[in-house]
Amino acid sequence: MNLLAPHSELLATLQRRLGPHGFTTDPFDMEPWLTDWRGRVRGEAAALLSPANREEVADIVRLAGAARVAIVPQGGNTSMVAGATPVAGSLLLSLRRMRAIRSISPDDNIATVEAGVILSDLHDAAAAIGRRFPLSLGAKGSATIGGLVSTNAGGTQVLRFGTMRALLAGIEAVLPDGSLFEGLSALRKDNRGYDLRQLLAGAEGTLGVITAASLKLVPAVGSRAVAWVGLESPDAALRLLRLLETRLGDRVEGFELVPREGLGLVLLHVEGARNPLAADHAWHALVEVTAPEGEPEPAERLGEILAWAMQETLIQDAVIAANEGQAQAFWALRDNLSEAERRDGISVKHDIAVPVAAMPAFIAEASPMITAAFPAARLLPFGHLGDGNIHFNIRNPAGSDAAAWFAQNNVAVSRLVHDLVTKAGGSLSAEHGIGQLKLAEFARLAGPVRLGALRAIKHALDPMGIMNPGKLVPLAPGEAAP
Numbered sequence: 001m002n003l004l005a006p007h008s009e010l011l012a013t014l015q016r017r018l019g020p021h022g023f024t025t026d027p028f029d030m031e032p033w034l035t036d037w038r039g040r041v042r043g044e045a046a047a048l049l050s051p052a053n054r055e056e057v058a059d060i061v062r063l064a065g066a067a068r069v070a071i072v073p074q075g076g077n078t079s080m081v082a083g084a085t086p087v088a089g090s091l092l093l094s095l096r097r098m099r100a101i102r103s104i105s106p107d108d109n110i111a112t113v114e115a116g117v118i119l120s121d122l123h124d125a126a127a128a129i130g131r132r133f134p135l136s137l138g139a140k141g142s143a144t145i146g147g148l149v150s151t152n153a154g155g156t157q158v159l160r161f162g163t164m165r166a167l168l169a170g171i172e173a174v175l176p177d178g179s180l181f182e183g184l185s186a187l188r189k190d191n192r193g194y195d196l197r198q199l200l201a202g203a204e205g206t207l208g209v210i211t212a213a214s215l216k217l218v219p220a221v222g223s224r225a226v227a228w229v230g231l232e233s234p235d236a237a238l239r240l241l242r243l244l245e246t247r248l249g250d251r252v253e254g255f256e257l258v259p260r261e262g263l264g265l266v267l268l269h270v271e272g273a274r275n276p277l278a279a280d281h282a283w284h285a286l287v288e289v290t291a292p293e294g295e296p297e298p299a300e301r302l303g304e305i306l307a308w309a310m311q312e313t314l315i316q317d318a319v320i321a322a323n324e325g326q327a328q329a330f331w332a333l334r335d336n337l338s339e340a341e342r343r344d345g346i347s348v349k350h351d352i353a354v355p356v357a358a359m360p361a362f363i364a365e366a367s368p369m370i371t372a373a374f375p376a377a378r379l380l381p382f383g384h385l386g387d388g389n390i391h392f393n394i395r396n397p398a399g400s401d402a403a404a405w406f407a408q409n410n411v412a413v414s415r416l417v418h419d420l421v422t423k424a425g426g427s428l429s430a431e432h433g434i435g436q437l438k439l440a441e442f443a444r445l446a447g448p449v450r451l452g453a454l455r456a457i458k459h460a461l462d463p464m465g466i467m468n469p470g471k472l473v474p475l476a477p478g479e480a481a482p
C-alpha cells in the first residue's frame, strides 16, 4: 500500500483545524526544521503542523491516516541520526507548542509533562520543588521530552540512573489509528501484559506520537564534586571508575572519557574553554560525585581517593573544581565536544556499545585496525565509558579535504567499525537510535530474528506505515516502500 502526498483538501482541513499558529506551508517558517542537526540530511515536507494539545494531535493522525499521508514527529530536531528529518510528501508534526508541565510533585516524585517540554525547563521545574530529573545531555537546551523518550536517550547520568526507559513512569500517546493511549498514571507495578509505555520509548516515532510522559524525579543534589583527571589509557580510566565505585558506591554519577584530540577541539572552537590541567595527557576522565542534602560535601573524600590513585600511578594528575562555576566549566568541556567536532568539519560518527569491561580492549584493538585500513585517519573515541558506550568518531587525515575524504570513505569506515562492534557482541547504536543514517547498517547486521520481530510489531500497530516511514524499521527483502 503506497503512501500519498497530501491533497489540497486535506491541507485545507488541517489549516482550519489548527489555525494560524498550528499550520504553515511557508518555506521560510519550515526551513530550520527540514535539515538534521548534523547538517547531513535535508528533507521536505508538505506542511509544518504545530498542534496545541493532544486532541489536535489525534485529529491530525486520523486525517493523515485516512488520506494515507506520512507523519514525521519532531521535537527539538537534535537527533544524531536524522530521525526527525521529514521525507518528501510528509506532514512534519512538531510538538514544540505542547510544553505544559501538567503536574509536578515532591510527594510522589513524579513530573507529568507534555512532549514539547525542553529538558532544561524540566530541570528548572524540578529544582524549584527541591527535586531533580536526573537525565542530562549536551542538547538539553533544545531536546524535548517527546524526543528523549522516543530515542530512549542516555546522556551523562546513566551510570547511576539508567536511560530514559528507567525514568519513564507513564506515557500518553496517539497511536497510528488516531486513538489516544492514556497510560500516564505512574504505577510502580502493572502486569497487564505487553508494556506499551516501554514499546513506545525508543520507537523513534514509528509507532505513534507521544503527547505527554510521567517521569521519575529524585532528590536534589545536596553538594557535588567534579574532577578533571589526566590518565594514560581507557584501561586506566576504567580501573579508576571501579576504584571510585568501590569507595563511594552509587554516589559516582558521571564518568566521561575525553581523549587529548577531543579536548583540543573544544579548546580550539569553544570560546572561553580552558584546559584544567597544566600538562598534556593522552586521555582524561570527567568525574562527578554527589552527596544528598545534610551529608558532608564529597570533594574531600574524592580528593583523598584521587591522591591515592596518583600515588599508585593509576592516574597522572587531577584537579577538583573549587566552586560551582569551575564545575560547570569542566562539564562544558565534555558537553561541547560534539559541537566543537561539528565546527571542525565533517566526521564519520559512531555510537557504539560493548560490555563495559570490554571497552578499553575494544578501543585498543580497533584503533590500529582502523588506521591500518584508512591511513592517517584521526580517531576521536569519547563519551560514556562507564556505560560501555563510546562515540567512536573518525575524521580525515590532517590537512586533507574533509568533505572529499568523507564522501570517499564514510560507508567503508562505518562498515569496519560496525563489523568490529558486532564481532565484540556490541551494538551499533547505544543511545542515538537508528533514524535514517544507521538504517542500512542496522539492516545489514541486526539478524533476521530481531528484524522480523521489529517489522511484525510495526505492521501490527501501523499497518499503513504512516508513522515516520524510512526510519528505524528496515524494509524486508523485496518489500516495497510504503
Ligand SMILES: Cc1cc2nc3c(=O)[nH]c(=O)nc-3n(C[C@H](O)[C@H](O)[C@H](O)COP(=O)(O)OP(=O)(O)OC[C@H]3O[C@@H](n4cnc5c(N)ncnc54)[C@H](O)[C@@H]3O)c2cc1C
Binding pocket: 037, 072, 073, 074, 075, 076, 077, 078, 079, 080, 083, 084, 095, 115, 136, 137, 138, 139, 142, 143, 144, 145, 146, 147, 148, 149, 150, 151, 152, 153, 154, 155, 156, 204, 205, 206, 208, 209, 210, 211, 338, 339, 431, 432, 435, 468, 471
Ligand atoms: C549536542 C548533542 C548532544 C547529545 N548528547 C546525547 C547524549 O549524551 N545521549 C543521548 O542519548 N543523545 C544525545 N543526543 C541526541 C539525542 O537523541 C537528542 O538530543 C534527543 O534525544 C532528541 O530530542 P529531540 O526533542 O531533539 O528529538 P528530535 O530530534 O526532534 O526527534 C528524535 C526522534 O524522536 C522522534 N520524536 C520526537 N518527538 C516525538 C514525539 N513527541 N512522539 C514520537 N516521536 C517523537 C522523531 O521522529 C525522531 O525519530 C545529543 C544531541 C546533540 C545535538
